Amino acid sequence: MIDPRAVKNISDAKQIIQERNIHHIKVGIFDVDGVMRGKYMSREKFISALDKGFGFCDVVLGWDSNDQLYDNVTYTGWHTGYPDAPVRIIPESCRAIPFEPETLLFIAEFTHEAEAICPRALLRRQVSKAESMGFTVKAAAEYEFFLFDETPDSIREKGYRNLKPFTPGFFGYSMLRNSVHSDLYHQILNTCREMDFDLEGLHTETGPGVLEAAITVDNIVEAADKAALFKTFMKILAQRNQLMATFMAKWSPDWPGQSGHLHLSLWHQQSNQSAFYDAQDTHHMSETQRHFIGGMQSLMPELCAMIAQTVNSYSRLVPGFWAPTHATWGVENRTTSLRVIPGSEKSQRVEHRLGSADANPYIALAAALGAGLWGIEHKIEPGPMTTGNAYEHQEKGSDPLPATLFEAAQRLKESKPAQQLFGDAFVNHYSATRQWEEREYRKHITDWELERYFEII
Secondary structure, three states: OOOHHHOOOHHHHHHHHHHHOOOEEEEEEEOOOOOEEEEEEEHHHHHHHHHHOEEEEHHHHOEOOOOOEOOOOOOOOOOOOOOEEEEEEOHHHOEEOOOOOOOEEEEEEEOHHHHHOOHHHHHHHHHHHHHHOOEEEEEEEEEEEEEEOOOHHHHHHOOOOOOOEOOOOOOOOOHHHHHHOHHHHHHHHHHHHHOOOOEEEEEEOOOOOEEEEEEOOEEHHHHHHHHHHHHHHHHHHHHHOOOEEEOOOOOOOOOOOOEEEEEEEEEEOOOOOEOOEOOOOOOOEOHHHHHHHHHHHHHHHHHHHHHOOOOOHHHHOOOOOOOOOEOOEEEOOOOOOEEEEOOOOOOOEEEEOOOEOOOOHHHHHHHHHHHHHHHHHOOOOOOOOOOOOOOOOOOOOOOEOOOOHHHHHHHHHOOHHHHHHHOHHHHHHHHHHHHHHHHHHHOOOOHHHHHHHOOOO
């Protein structure tokens, strides 16, 4: 019997469905915000869709994470009638779901006109560019997320206030916590292994109920699949245990934000050797890695909206909270935006530390890779390396990052490199969705405003 992760093509997908006598298959697609939207499909419909594709309502590209319809995009809307858009199933994404043995899960992506703004297709186009330059790309994501002893009903009843964390207090790398709650930890580890987004590490971070998980490295599109599925199924697993998981960038002003750090490396296609490693350099940085970093640093302020994607993301980007505020780089420096991790040929890489846990991994990885390839193409030298505390002395040549999502969206919309890298259709659509997100935020009155102005002003 064929194993789900051995499925590589349409024929294999049909075979495993027949062998397991599966009647309904789960199919999901990731929207602009990285939310997995999907449904069960009958076996007959699924097998037909493998050959011919199927239609998925394009409203998932025309609404926000709260299902509110954008009024400022041209691709879809009331003016188009929200038709079905063509979608293809990705056979090699097949996965078993440990708690749903009677079905299988497949990822899909938009094609035809919708492909221009489909997040997964956006990343694939950057990979194609890397391949045309002679590179393969490896990547991995690591996420911090908070767990709460709450349910979807209880957090609404409480108005998202006075929530009870899964565990109390500061306790990073706690052996006590992971031993007392070992049943949940092993559920997480086993689910990740069985669904092929295996973890290299899982530990408590600093804060009440916060965990950090490092997902195993893979080719970059598969790494993005793993990251997106990890976020989805950690939320599912938490709720199945009467808990809640959040990947918000910053849920409380009292605790550090939640990162979504990305690790990237390039490899020569023909020799399968690292394109980032140079044994003769002090930090083992090749010219290719240097230019890759130069591109990411140079374009970071313009592409910030693709990596810091929500209003809440910018609450995390403050000095002293383990998140960058300027486009800086350094060697083994966790106060900079880009951290060069030197080592052997196998481990030489760069960590992009700007992203928070709320980012869509397809879009964030596309931005990081696209900027790096742009740097190689244009031989962009990075600015001075930051040593020591980047918050105390921003190095000359390191540009400040946008302070708000609206500013970041405007920078992206006006960016000529972004248009060249990602296409006008994506840049215009995506920047409009981020401006919409900021506009939705401005409709609301915050607790801070009420406390500050209600009586005194």
